[in-house]
Each structure stands twice: as C-alpha cells, then as structure tokens.
Amino acid sequence: xxxxxxxxxxxxxxxxxxxxxxxxxxxxxxxxxxxxGSRAHARALRRARVLNALELDAILGGLDGVAAEIAAGxxxxxxxxxxxxxxxxxxxxxxxxxxxxxxxxxxxxxxQVVTDVxxxxxxxxxxxxxxxxALQEALLExxxxxxxxxxxxxxxxxxxxxxxxxxxLLAYFWMLDRDRRRLAAVRAACQQLPLGAGAAVGLxxxxxxxxxxxxxxxxxxxxxxxxxxxxRDFVVxxxxxxxxxxxxxxxLGAELVLWATAxxxxxxxxxxxxxxSSIMPQKRNPDAAELTRAAAPRLTAxxxxxxxxxxxxxxxxxxxxxxxxxxxxxxxxxxxxxxxxITGVVAGARFQPVRxxxxxxxxxxxxxxADYLVKNGMPFREAxxxxxxxxxxxxxxxxxxxxxxEGEVAALSPALDAGYRALADPSASLAGKSAAGxxxxxxxxxxxxxxxxAMDAAAAGRS
Numbered sequence: 001x002x003x004x005x006x007x008x009x010x011x012x013x014x015x016x017x018x019x020x021x022x023x024x025x026x027x028x029x030x031x032x033x034x035x036x037g038s039r040a041h042a043r044a045l046r047r048a049r050v051l052n053a054l055e056l057d058a059i060l061g062g063l064d065g066v067a068a069e070i071a072a073g074x075x076x077x078x079x080x081x082x083x084x085x086x087x088x089x090x091x092x093x094x095x096x097x098x099x100x101x102x103x104x105x106x107x108x109x110x111x112q113v114v115t116d117v118x119x120x121x122x123x124x125x126x127x128x129x130x131x132x133x134a135l136q137e138a139l140l141e142x143x144x145x146x147x148x149x150x151x152x153x154x155x156x157x158x159x160x161x162x163x164x165x166x167x168x169l170l171a172y173f174w175m176l177d178r179d180r181r182r183l184a185a186v187r188a189a190c191q192q193l194p195l196g197a198g199a200a201v202g203l204x205x206x207x208x209x210x211x212x213x214x215x216x217x218x219x220x221x222x223x224x225x226x227x228x229x230x231x232r233d234f235v236v237x238x239x240x241x242x243x244x245x246x247x248x249x250x251x252l253g254a255e256l257v258l259w260a261t262a263x264x265x266x267x268x269x270x271x272x273x274x275x276x277s278s279i280m281p282q283k284r285n286p287d288a289a290e291l292t293r294a295a296a297p298r299l300t301a302x303x304x305x306x307x308x309x310x311x312x313x314x315x316x317x318x319x320x321x322x323x324x325x326x327x328x329x330x331x332x333x334x335x336x337x338x339x340x341x342i343t344g345v346v347a348g349a350r351f352q353p354v355r356x357x358x359x360x361x362x363x364x365x366x367x368x369x370a371d372y373l374v375k376n377g378m379p380f381r382e383a384x385x386x387x388x389x390x391x392x393x394x395x396x397x398x399x400x401x402x403x404x405x406e407g408e409v410a411a412l413s414p415a416l417d418a419g420y421r422a423l424a425d426p427s428a429s430l431a432g433k434s435a436a437g438x439x440x441x442x443x444x445x446x447x448x449x450x451x452x453x454a455m456d457a458a459a460a461g462r463s
Contacts, residue, residue, distance in 0.1 A: 022079040026325040030084050033119040034112070035067050037195060038088070040215040041107055044196075044207045050106065055099040062096035063088075083322075084116075085109050106207055108199035110229040110317040115195040117325065119216065121238060124332050125187045126462075129180060131339040132245075133458060136176050138347040140451055143169040147441050147448075150426045151266065151356035152364055161367055162360050162429040165351055167439035170447055175248040177454050182241045184461065189234040193218040197228035200316040226316040232306065232324045239303040242331040246299035249342055253292030256345065260286045265355040270348030273341065292342045295334055302327040302334075360426040362400030363391055368423045368432060369401070373415055386413050400424075 039060060046056040066088055069075035077087035086109075093100035146165035153163040193213040196203060202225045209221045222228035259266035275287035306327040309320050366387050373383035387401075389412055394401040397408075402424040409416045423429065434440040437447075 018079050022081070023083045023322045023325075024077050024079065024081065024087065026322060026329070027084045027113065027116075028077065028087075029329065030113075030116040030120055030325075031070050031088065032067070033116040033123075034084050034088055035063050036119060037112065037115050037216065038063055038103060040212055041195065042103060043215060044209075044212040045102070045105060045205075047211060048106070048205055048207050050205060051099070051102060055102060058096045058099040059092070059103055062092045062100055065095050066091050083109065083113070085112055106198070106203050106205040107195060108197075108229070110199050111194045111197040111225075113322070114229060114231070115193065115216075117328070118190045118192075118194070118218075118234065121234065121328070122187060122190050122217075125183055125190075125238075128332075128335055128339065129183055129187075129458075129462065131335075131343070132176055132180050132183070133455065135339060135343040135346065136173050136180075136451075136455060138343050139169045139173045139176075140448065140455070142166075142346060142349065142351070143173070143444075143451075144448060146351060146353070147444050148427065148430070149351065149353045149356060150360050150430055152359050152361075153439075159359065159361065159364055162364050162426045163433075163439040164430055164441070164444060165353075165356065166444045166448070170444070170451060172248070172252050173451055175251075176245075177451075177458075179241065179245045179248060180458055182244070183238075186234060186238045186241055189237055191219040193221045194228035194231070196221060197225035200229055201225055230313075230316045230321070232310060232321060235324050235328050236303070236306055236310070239299070239306055239327060239331055242335060243296075243300045243303045245335070246296035249338065250293045250296035252342065252346075253289040256289040256349070257286045257293065260289070264359075266352055266359075268350045268352065269345060270350070272348060273345045288341050288345050292338060292345070295338050298334055299331055302331040357426060360429075362394070362402055362424065365423055365426070365429050366391055366401065368429050369416075369420050371432075372420055372423060376415060378415055386415070390416065 042051065042056055042059045042063075045051045046053070051059070066075065069091070075091055077084070081087035081090060089100070089104060092103065143166035146169070149165040150162050151165050151168065152159040153161050153168070193209065193216065195212060195216075196207050196209040213219070213221050222231070256267060256269065258264055260269050269284075269286050269289065273286075273288035275283075275285040277283035277285065306324055309323045309327075313320055369390070370380065370383040370387045373386065374380050378386075390401050390404070390409070393408060393412065394404055397404060402421050406418075431440050431442075434443060437443065
C-alpha cells in the first residue's frame with residue numbers, strides 16, 4: 001500500500017509543478033524530528049483508543065525501521081513524495097501495511113511540519129549555545145593574558161585614548177553574552193506544542209495534547225489552532241538573534257582584518273586560519289576573519305526574507321510558509337560553519353604588545369592632561385581648549401606633547417607646569433581609568449570575575 005493522491009483530482013500533476021511543489025530539498029533534514037513527532041503522535045492515538053496495542057507496536061517498529069533505512073542511506077525519497085512527511089509515511093506503509101495508514105489520523109502536515117521545525121530548532125540551539133560559549137572562553141583566555149597590555153582605543157577609526165587589550169576583547173564577550181540570552185529566549189519560544197491543531201481549526205478526536213506535549217519535551221500547547229499552524233515567530237526570533245550575532249561577529253572579524261595588516265601590526269593570525277595567494281608568494285591573508293565579516297549580510301538577508309514571506313499572509317496556513325526553512329536552515333548552516341572557525345581564529349591569535357604600545361602616541365594622552373588641569377581648578381572647557389592648542393603646537397613642531405620646550409609650554413599657560421609631563425606613560429593613563437566599567441587593570445580584573453560568573457550561570461542554565 002502506498003500514499004496516493006487525493007481522489008479529488010482526475011489527472012496527474014504536471015512534472016514541472018511536481019518539481020516546484022516538492023519541498024524535500026528544504027525539509028528532508030527534518031526526518032529525525034518527523035519520526036520523533038510521529039512516535040509521540042502514535043502514542044497519543046493509542047491513548048485516545050484510535051489505535052490498539054498491536055497497531056501501536058507495528059507503527060513504532062515500522063518507524064524504527066524507516067529511521068534505520070534513512071540513516072544507512074537505503075531509503076531515498078522522490079519528488080512525488082512532496083515532502084519529508086509524505087516520504088516517511090509512504091515508506092512506513094510499505095513496511096507495515098494498514099496500521100501505517102492510520103498514523104496520520106488526527107494530524108495535518110500543517111501542524112506536523114511546524115512541530116518538526118520547533119523540535120529541530122531546539123536541537124540547533126542546544127549545540128550553538130555551547131559554541132558561543134567556546135568563543136567567549138577564547139576571548140576570556142586571551143583577555144586574562146593582556147590585562148595590562150596597552151593599545152589605542154578608536155572613535156571614528158581615529159586613535160582616541162589608551163585602553164587595554166583585555167578591555168577591548170571583553171567588549172566582544174559581553175556582546176556574545178547578550179546574544180546567548182537572546183538565544184535562550186528563542187529556546188523558550190519553541191516550547192509550546194502545535195501538534196493537535198490539525199490543518200487549522202482543531203480535531204474531531206479527543207487527543208490528550210498535554211500528554212503529547214510532555215512526551216516531546218514541550219512545556220504546554222498552543223491554545224489557538226489557527227495561530228499554532230501559522231506561527232513562525234520563533235523562527236523570526238532565531239533569525240533576529242542570528243542577524244545581530246552576525247553583526248557582532250562582523251565587527252570582530254573586521255577589526256582582526258585591520259589589526260593583521262602591516263599598517264596596524266597588532267596581531268598575527270595563525271596559519272590554520274590564514275590563506276595565501278595564487279600569484280604573490282609573500283601574501284598572508286586573514287581569510288577566516290574576512291569570511292566572518294561577510295556572514296553578517298547573509299544572516300540579515302535571511303531575516304528579511306522570512307519577514308517578507310510572512311508579510312500580509314492570511315491565516316491560517318499557506319504553502320508560502322514552507323519557505324521558513326529556506327531562511328532558517330541557511331542561517332543555521334552559516335553559524336554552524338562560522339562559530340568554530342572564529343573561535344579558532346581568536347584562540348590562535350598572537351597579539352603584538354610592543355606594536356600596540358608604540359601606537360599609543362602622546363596625543364592619546366591629551367584627555368589625561370585636560371583632566372590634570374581640571375583637578376588643579378581649571379574649568380573643563382577651558383582645559384579642553386588649552387590642550388587642543390598644546391596638541392597643535394606639538395604637531396607644528398614635529399614632537400610629542402611632552403617633549404615641547406618648557407618655554408613654549410609656559411607661553412601657552414602657566415597651568416601647564418612640570419606635573420603634566422608625568423602623564424606621558426600610557427600605563428599610567430590606563431591605571432587612571434578606574435571608574436566602574438573602566439579599563440584600568442583593577443577594573444578589568446573585576447570585569448573578568450563578572451565574566452566568569454556569567455559563564456558559570458550560562459552553564460548552570462543548560463544543565
């Protein structure tokens with residue numbers, strides 16, 4: 001016995017439509033979840049007395065057989081199957097006969113597919129959250145070695161003030177911390193069961209949906225059947241997480257690309273994550289960091305694509321909704337490929353403290369000089385203007401602001417006494433940034449403790 005086309009139609013479908021209508025290229029990867037959901041549905045049908053004990057055993061055994069065949073590559077669907085659901089059902093009926101034809105009682109592909117996607121996305125999140133944690137760990141380990149390594153901070157991509165490498169890397173740690181919290185919220189959004197909603201308006205069978213939800217590890221059921229089959233908010237939320245994560249990773253990738261240039265020279269990336277040139281033997285290209293940077297528009301496009309599909313779509317189910325998997329799985333695959341690579345890039349990076357310190361030119365200490373004048377009683381705006389003049393004079397003289405002759409400095413203002421020259425050490429500037437959240441070594445060590453506690457809390461939340 002095979003799954004036949006509905007008796008509603010007199011003729012066969014056009015082959016071009018068969019190819020277009022087949023979603024197997026999108027949804028075949030859902031086969032483990034489809035079998036998982038089918039097992040739970042069979043048990044629900046048994047509780048509702050739709051199946052007897054022998055039929056349930058036959059279906060569960062048959063599903064095990066289908067799963068084994070798929071895993072071994074012995075069963076391959078065809079376009080005529082339309083989707084993963086029909087392919088598995090067809091093979092089940094071929095294996096066990098009439099009991100298999102009863103499995104679809106009390107469910108529709110509309111509630112079946114969205115259940116499968118929720119199950120799959122839970123599995124995705126459960127592997128991607130630890131992958132994000134591994135990247136955070138790589139950042140932490142690098143930061144712990146560079147608490148007192150000075151480098152310029154930048155605004156407008158212009159050198160601004162002195163910071164530490166640890167403080168800079170920890171900024172990415174906290175971005176990822178927010179990303180993981182967003183991902184946890186997506187995981188929670190997957191925890192309501194759509195199965196039992198039927199095609200759109202519910203079922204004529206008294207299935208125990210709460211028991212079915214518990215069987216599949218859901219927290220409860222979606223209360224409105226129309227919403228259950230049409231809701232893809234949880235997919236949008238995942239894609240929103242992915243798009244923002246992509247933006248964060250693109251910033252990290254872009255900085256590593258810049259820092260690896262001869263012009264910056266702040267980092268040397270490992271051979272394992274660098275590329276060469278087909279024509280220029282000397283080249284050492286930051287390919288992995290560049291690909292990290294390039295992932296952001298792809299992930300943003302996935303989010304925009306699904307939002308476009310959902311725009312103005314009438315309730316409840318339309319075939320348009322199958323496109324959710326096109327965008328979802330592209331984003332999933334992108335992050336699955338990307339996260340271990342960028343983690344390896346960060347873990348294997350060799351930062352160059354000497355080059356970083358050399359880039360902390362005296363002009364970066366201008367704010368420290370202004371703050372020194374303020375502490376000696378000068379209004380900040382007056383101090384800002386005065387130090388601006390000091391910087392201009394140093395540039396015109398071709399020296400740094402601490403090497404100007406005393407007479408020239410005194411001519412600018414007697415407030416620029418000998419004390420300001422003690423501010424020439426970038427490490428002293430770093431130590432002065434002692435306000436909460438600042439980049440002084442003391443504050444960064446506190447921040448590292450907070451980061452470790454955040455990692456422990458995330459690990460406890462997964463257990």
